[in-house]
Amino acid sequence: xxxxxxxxxxxxxxxxxxxxxxxxxxxxxxxxxxxxxxxxxxxxxxxxxxxxxxxxxxxxxxxxxxxxxxxxxxxxxxxxxxxxxxxxxxxxxxxxxxxxxxxxxxxxxxxxxxxxxxxxxxxxxxxxxxxxxxxxxxxxxxxxxxxxxxxxxxxxxxxxxxxxxxxxxxxxxxxxxxxxxxxxxxxxxxxxxxxxxxxxxxxxxxxxxxxxxxxxxxxxxxxxxxxxxxxxxxxxxxxxxxxxxxxxxxxxxxxxxxxxxxxxxxxxxxxxxxxxxxxxxxxxxxxxxxxxxxxxxxxxxxxxxxxxxxxxxxxxxxxxxxxxxxxxxxxxxxxxxxxxxxxxxxxxxxxxxxxxxxxxxxxxxxxxxxxxxxxxxxxxxxxxxxxxxxxxxxxxxxxxxxxxxxxxxxxxxxxxxxxxxxxxxxxxxxxxxxxxxxxxxxxxxxxxxxxxxxxxxxxxxxxxxxxxxxxxxxxxxxxxxxxxxxxxxxxxxxxxxxxxxxxxxxxxxxxxxxxxxxxxxxxxxxxxxxxxxxxxxxxxxxxxxxx
Ligand code: GLN
Numbered sequence: 001x002x003x004x005x006x007x008x009x010x011x012x013x014x015x016x017x018x019x020x021x022x023x024x025x026x027x028x029x030x031x032x033x034x035x036x037x038x039x040x041x042x043x044x045x046x047x048x049x050x051x052x053x054x055x056x057x058x059x060x061x062x063x064x065x066x067x068x069x070x071x072x073x074x075x076x077x078x079x080x081x082x083x084x085x086x087x088x089x090x091x092x093x094x095x096x097x098x099x100x101x102x103x104x105x106x107x108x109x110x111x112x113x114x115x116x117x118x119x120x121x122x123x124x125x126x127x128x129x130x131x132x133x134x135x136x137x138x139x140x141x142x143x144x145x146x147x148x149x150x151x152x153x154x155x156x157x158x159x160x161x162x163x164x165x166x167x168x169x170x171x172x173x174x175x176x177x178x179x180x181x182x183x184x185x186x187x188x189x190x191x192x193x194x195x196x197x198x199x200x201x202x203x204x205x206x207x208x209x210x211x212x213x214x215x216x217x218x219x220x221x222x223x224x225x226x227x228x229x230x231x232x233x234x235x236x237x238x239x240x241x242x243x244x245x246x247x248x249x250x251x252x253x254x255x256x257x258x259x260x261x262x263x264x265x266x267x268x269x270x271x272x273x274x275x276x277x278x279x280x281x282x283x284x285x286x287x288x289x290x291x292x293x294x295x296x297x298x299x300x301x302x303x304x305x306x307x308x309x310x311x312x313x314x315x316x317x318x319x320x321x322x323x324x325x326x327x328x329x330x331x332x333x334x335x336x337x338x339x340x341x342x343x344x345x346x347x348x349x350x351x352x353x354x355x356x357x358x359x360x361x362x363x364x365x366x367x368x369x370x371x372x373x374x375x376x377x378x379x380x381x382x383x384x385x386x387x388x389x390x391x392x393x394x395x396x397x398x399x400x401x402x403x404x405x406x407x408x409x410x411x412x413x414x415x416x417x418x419x420x421x422x423x424x425x426x427x428x429x430x431x432x433x434x435x436x437x438x439x440x441x442x443x444x445x446x447x448x449x450x451x452x453x454x455x456x457x458x459x460x461x462x463x464x465x466x467x468x469x470x471x472x473x474x475x476x477x478x479x480x481x482x483x484x485x486x487x488x489x490x491x492x493x494x495x496x497x498x499x500x501x502x503x504x505x506x507x508x509x510x511x512x513x514x515x516x517x518x519x520x521x522x523x524x525x526x527x528x529x530x531x532x533x534x535x536x537x538x539x540x541x542x543x544x545x546x547x
Contacts (some may be wrong), residue, residue, distance in 0.1 A: 003086065003280065004140070005169070005170050005171075005173065006131070006134045006139060006140065006141070006142060007140065007170060007173075007269045008134075008142050008144065008173045008174070008270065008271075009141060009142070009143045009144070009174045009175075009265065010143075010144050010145075010146060010162050010173070010174070010175050010176065011024060011025045011028070011090055011143065011144065011145075011146065011178060012150050012175065012176070012178070012203065012208075012210075013148065013149045013160070013175055013177075013179070013433030013469070014149060014178065014179035014180065014195070014196060014199025014200070014202070014443055015149065015150055015179050015195045015198075015199050016152075016180055017148065017168075017178040018325075019178050019179065019180045020178065020216055021075075021145050021147075021178045021245065022043075022074075022075035022078045022145060023078060023249050023252055023271075024078050024178045024214055024243065024252070025041055025075070025078075025143050025144075025145040025254040026075075026078040026081070026082035026174070026417070027082065027252040027255075028040065028143055028176070028256070028261065029041050029079065029082055029083050029143050030082045030083065030253040030278075031253045031257055031261060031262040031276070031278075031282070032141050032257055032262055033083055033264065034141075034253075034262070034276050034277050034278045034281070035102070035262055035266070035273065035274045035276050035277075035358070036334055037140040037274070037507060038137070038139050038140045038141070038239045039131060039139060039140070039141045039142075039143065040077035040083075040085070040087070040091060040131050040137035040139040040141075041083065041142075041144070042091045042092065042093070042130065042142065042144040042145070043072065043073050043076055043079070043091065043092050043093075043147065044094075044126075044144060044145065044146050044147055044158050045072075045073055045094040045095075045144045045147045046094070046095050046147050046148045046155045047094050047095060047096060047147075047154075047169060048094070048095050048096040048099075049096060050096040050100055050352045051071045051092075051097065051332055052064070052072050053073050053444075054074050054092075056402040056449070057313075057314040058314060060073075061073070061074040061114050061313040061314060061316065062074040062077070062160040062314050062316050062317060063473070064077040065318065065447060065471050065472070065473045065522065066086070066087055066088060066471070067086050067091075067447055067448040069089075069090050069446035069447025070089035070092055071446065071449070072092040073088075073092070073147070073454060073472070074313070074316050075145060076091065077147065077317050077320070077525065079251075081320060081527075081528050081529060082245070082250075082253070082529075083148060084530050085137075086530060088133075088136060088138075089269060090129070090132055090133040090136050090137075092139075093126070093129055095154070097125055098122060098125050098129070098324075101125060102116065102121055102122060102125050103463045104229070118157065120164065122156055122160075122162075123158075123160045123161035123164050124161075124388070126157070126158060126161035127161050127164065127165050128166070130142060130144060130161075134401075139273075140436065141269075142462075143426060144398065146153050146159070146162075146189070148258075149199075149258075149496065150203045150206065151199065151202035151203075152313045156252065158522070159208060160205075160206070161539055162208060163207040163208055165188045166208075170267070172269065174211045174212070174265065174269055175203070175208050175210050175212075176198075176212045176213075176214060177199060177200060177210035177212070177214070177233075178213075178214045178216060178243070179195070179199050179200075179213060179216065180195065180196070180216050180217070181193060181195070181196055181213070181215045181216065181217035181221065181225070183217060183218045183219070184197065185290070189218075191217055191218075191219070191221060191222075191226055192246055192418040193215075193228045193229050194231070196213065196215065196229055196233070197229070197232040197282070198232060200213065200232070200233035203504060206271055208469055209234060210233060210234075210235060211235065211273065212239045212240075212241060212264060212265070212268075213229055213233060213235060213240050213241070214237070214241045214243050215229065215241065215242055215243060215258075215528060216243045216497075217242070217244060218244065219245075220242040222542075228243075229240075230433075231506070235298050238259075238260070239264060241256060241259045241261050241264075242255070242258075242259055243255065243256070244467050245546045248289070249283065250281070250285055250288065250315050250529055251424055253278070253439065254281075254282070254504060256277065256406060257276070258277070259363075265291045265479050266531075274343070278372070280530060281529075284327060284530060285329040287330070288418075290330070291330050291331050291332035291483075292330055292523070293330070293332065293544065294331065294332045294333070294334050295326065295331040295332070295333050295334065295358065295540065295543045295544060296335065296356045296357050296358075296359070297335050297336070297355045297357065297358050297360065298335075298336050298337075298353065298356045299315065299318065299331050299337055299338070299360045299361075299463075300336050300338045300340050300359060300360070300361050300363060300372075300373060301315070301334070301337065301339070301340065301362060301369070302340060302341065302368045302369035303470065306545075307411055309345055309427075309468055311335075313450050315362050315524075316524055317522070318360065318362050318390065318524045320524070320527065320529075321523065321524040321527035321532070321536045322335060322536060323532050323538045324528065324529050324532035324533070325527070325532045325540040326530070326540055327532070327535035328532050328537050328540070329537065329540045329544055329545070331540060331543070333540070335387075336339070336356075339369065339372075340361075340369035340372030340373045340376060341368070341369045342484075343372040344369070344371050344372040345421060347375060350376065351384065351386055353376065353379055353380070353383075354385070354488065356358040356385060357385075357386065357543035357544070358386035358387070358515070358539060358540070358543035359376065359380050359386070359387050360387075360390065360392030360393065360539075360541065361373050361376065361387075361388075361389050361390065361392065361396065362390045362391070362392070362393055362395075362520060363390050363392050363473070363474075364391075365390035366413075366415070367391070367415070370396065372415055373392075373396050374396055374399060374403070374504065375401045377389070377393075377396055377397050378404055380512065381401075381508070384513055386512055386514055386515035386516075386539060386542040386543050386545075387513075387515065387518075388515070388535070388536075388539045389514045389518030389519070390519060390522055390523065390524060391473070391474050391518070391519070391520060391521070391522055392474075393518055394518025394519050394520055395415075395518075395520070396413070397506060397516070397518040398424055398478050398486065398491070398503075398506050398518070399411055399412055399424055401489065401491045402422060402482065402485075403492070404464060405489045406482075406485050406486050406491075407485075407489075408422035408424065408482070410422060411423075411424045411482075412424070412425075413425035413426070414426045414427060415427075415476055422482065423479055424478065424479055424482045425476050425477065425478055425479060426490065427476050427477075427481040428445070428475065428476070444474055445472045445475070445477075446472060446518070448469045448470065448471050448472075449469065449470065449472055449502075449504075449521070450468070450469050450498055451467075451468050451469070451470060451495045451497060451498070451505070451521075452466055452467055452495065453465070453468065453494060453495050453505070454468070454492070454493075454494040454495070456494075457492060457494030457505075457508060457509075458509070458515070458538065459505045459517065460494065461496050461538075462537065462538035463534045463535075467494070470504070470519070470521035470523060471521055472521045472522065472525060473522060473523050476505065477501035477502055477520065478493075478506070478520070480501065480529070483503065483507075486506075490508070491506055491507075491508065492506070492509060493505065493506055493507065494506070494507050497520070502520070504519065505517065505522045506518050514541055514545055515538065517539070519535065523535045524536070
């Protein structure tokens with residue numbers, strides 16, 4: 001039997017960063033998957049960092065974590081959400097990781113004494129990784145997003161890899177340029193195609209021709225603009241796809257189909273088309289758009305000093321998980337960001353929290369704003385406002401409970417105070433050594449770990465099963481020494497590692513609070529629009545209940 005040929009679609013960006021390559025790649029994946037093909041998606045980050053674990057989320061956005069513990073770019077989260085697939089580390093690479101493996105191979109004498117060169121050895125390593133990811137995912141079609149913008153120095157070796165792959169497999173490789181089309185003029189409605197024309201030429205100078213151009217703009221392109229792009233960029237008008245700004249990102253695959261994108265792609269790749277099934281997806285969007293009520297949700301974090309946009313990017317999975325659960329419950333979540341330091345300076349402001357239907361404290365590191373967060377948790381607990389703590393948000397809930405309910409007034413996490421007599425959250429012994437050695441990369445508890453749930457608990461009734469697997473990214477854990485005291489005071493550890501050693505979920509019983517629950521893991525990383533996370537659903541239900 002002849003081996004089927006795998007098709008490769010590359011998504012590159014033109015004009016500037018932030019044009020939405022990640023959502024475009026995810027949406028292309030979705031519409032091809034909807035046509036019955038097995039699709040996988042890869043992200044290439046041009047950074048020298050080996051993974052995203054050492055990158056600052058305020059600059060680079062959220063660090064996403066896969067089941068296998070890979071710390072990667074937030075776009076990997078978009079792929080998982082749109083495709084509803086668990087991806088692996090094989091789907092992520094950075095310049096640093098590529099060089100690292102080429103250098104390791106050289107040290108292992110794997111190049112047989114030959115001179116190892118930037119070209120072709122780096123592009124060849126990239127190509128072999130693409131093929132490996134395709135195999136692992138058993139994919140018919142592989143979508144690869146190349147970070148950065150065409151014309152910059154950083155991603156040139158990745159473009160070279162695409163060129164080489166295409167030379168050897170001309171019918172199997174497609175290049176999609178996602179470009180920005182600015183709107184100028186008095187009314188701000190005059191779309192300008194010239195920057196896109198330059199981007200297409202820039203791509204030409206790397207030896208690549210765009211097969212399809214996705215034009216990201218304030219509005220859909222008119223026929224004239226499509227014609228201009230087509231004529232000047234060597235493609236046909238039907239290969240110019242409009243990507244107007246869209247409030248709900250899950251609409252974008254449907255927008256692409258308005259311009260017949262999946263048909264255009266399949267034809268170019270010489271794949272026999274199959275019928276499209278986007279029924280479930282459309283239903284989801286209808287639910288999102290026809291929600292009857294609005295839920296006011298506050299996310300309390302530390303202020304990054306960069307405005308709401310960056311905050312949104314740092315917690316994108318939390319926001320998406322809220323939306324997914326909102327669709328199930330039939331509410332439209334309205335999310336407000338609150339700086340926890342406000343409550344340290346002005347404790348009387350805590351009362352203002354009573355307008356919210358629910359409060360989330362997400363993951364975080366370090367000491368800034370911590371006392372403010374603890375006072376928010378106390379307020380939620382005492383005033384029966386639904387509270388959901390994610391990782392740090394759980395550790396601080398345990399700290400709060402220890403201080404105010406279990407008689408350990410100065411309890412703390414040792415992340416904040418290493419000398420507290422009540423270290424209710426403490427670093428794991430295996431991490432202590434890493435910190436001492438200043439070895440910070442990938443040294444946390446990372447990736448998927450199993451947990452068992454206590455029958456009759458809030459968590460158990462949300463999941464409906466007693467064994468779960470969730471994703472982690474943290475160094476500290478609830479200290480086993482204090483479990484007995486905390487339980488006596490009424491806190492329930494409803495989820496633990498199978499050996500009972502690590503506390504995975506802390507909660508108050510339903511009879512005591514409408515929803516007060518924290519997870520040591522990050523449930524937001526596993527929520528998908530078509531598969532919302534049970535704990536987010538339970539939280540959103542409680543928020544509706546508050547009304
Ligand atoms: N700073 C905490 C820890 O390292 C929590 C981490 C997080 O919220 N991801 O354990």
